[in-house]
Amino acid sequence: MLKITTKHRKTNFLTPSGLRCLANFPTVNVSAGCAHNCVYCYTKGYSVYPGDGSIEVYENMAIRIASEIKQKRKKPAAVYFCPSCDPFQPIPQIQQITFDVMKTLLENGIGVQFVTKGKIPEEILGLFARYSSQIAGQIGLISVDDEILSVIEPAAAKARQRLNQLERLIEIGVKMSARCDPLIYGITDEDKQLHSLFSAIAKTGCEExxxxxxxxxxxxxxxxxxxLGQTTALNKILSPFSEGISLPIGLKNSTGLALPLDIRKSSFERIKKIANDYDIRIHICGCKNRDITNKNCYITREQKIQDKLLPYPNSY
Ligand code: SF4
Structure with missing residues (x-):
C-alpha cells in the first residue's frame, strides 16, 4: 500500500542537475519517491528518498513554477522531467501535477523533455500533440517480457503499452528514442531477448x-x-560484479560499481550489431561508461527557445 503525503514547498522547484548529461536545462521532480518501485532504482540511496512505498507530492508545484518562470530574466529552452522519479506514475494526483506543470511550461514557450516507463495519460498525449515541436522524450524499456518486467519494474507500464506510446508519440511528431537502461547482464541481454526488444522498438518507427x-x-x-531474495536470478545478477570496477556515474564525486570493462565492451558491440539488424542507432550512456565513451546518450536534446506563446485551447 502506497503512502502519499502532500506538502507545500517554499523553495524553487526548477533546479539544475548535478548530472553532466542534464546540465543544459533545469530539471523538476514531480514527487519525492516513485511509485514504479523499480528494484534497481538509483534514487533509493538519495538523502531525499522517502523510503519504499512512500511518495511525497507538492500541492503548490504548478503555481510556484509559473512564478519562478516569471522571475527568470532568461527563460530556459526546456525543462527535464524527472531526474529522481517518473513523471507518469499511476497516481492521479501526480498525473495532474505533471499535466499542470508541463502545460504551464509549454504555454510559456518552454520545451518539455522527459523519460518514462509509465502509462502516459490521454490528456498529456493531447497536450503533446499540440506542442509536439517543443517536446522530446525517451521511453524506458529493457525487455519486452512482461514476466521479467513485473519483477524488476513492478508498477511500471506493460511493455506493449510503452511501445504503443512510443509509436503514438513519434506519429504526432515528438522527437523520441528508446532507453534500454539498465540492461541486466545475463537476465535481459541474451541475443534472443535483444532481437525481440529491438525488433519491437523498430516497429514503432523509433530509430535510436x-x-x-x-x-x-x-x-x-x-x-x-x-x-529478489536468495534466488538464482540474484546470484546471476550480482556475481559478475565481483570483478566489477568503480566508475564515476555522472554525478559530482559519485561513483558506482560497474560491470568489468571487457564484459561491457563486448556486450555493447553485440548490442550494436543486433540493433543494426533493425536499423536502430545505439548511443551508449557516456556518463556511466566513461572508460568506453564520453558521448551523449541523448537523454536531452538540443532545444531552441520558442518566441511564440501557444495558448492551450480550453476546449481540449
Ligand atoms: S521509474 Fe525511474 S525513478 Fe521510478 S522507480 Fe523506476 S528507476 Fe526509479
Missing part, C-alpha cells in the same frame, strides 16, 4: 536507443537482495 548496464551502489544492492 540509449543503452547502458546496471551499476551497483549499496542501496541498489540492498534493494535487489530484498526484492
Amino acid at each position: 536507443s540509449a543503452v547502458s548496464f546496471l551499476f551497483l551502489r549499496p542501496a541498489i544492492t540492498s534493494s535487489l537482495k530484498k526484492n
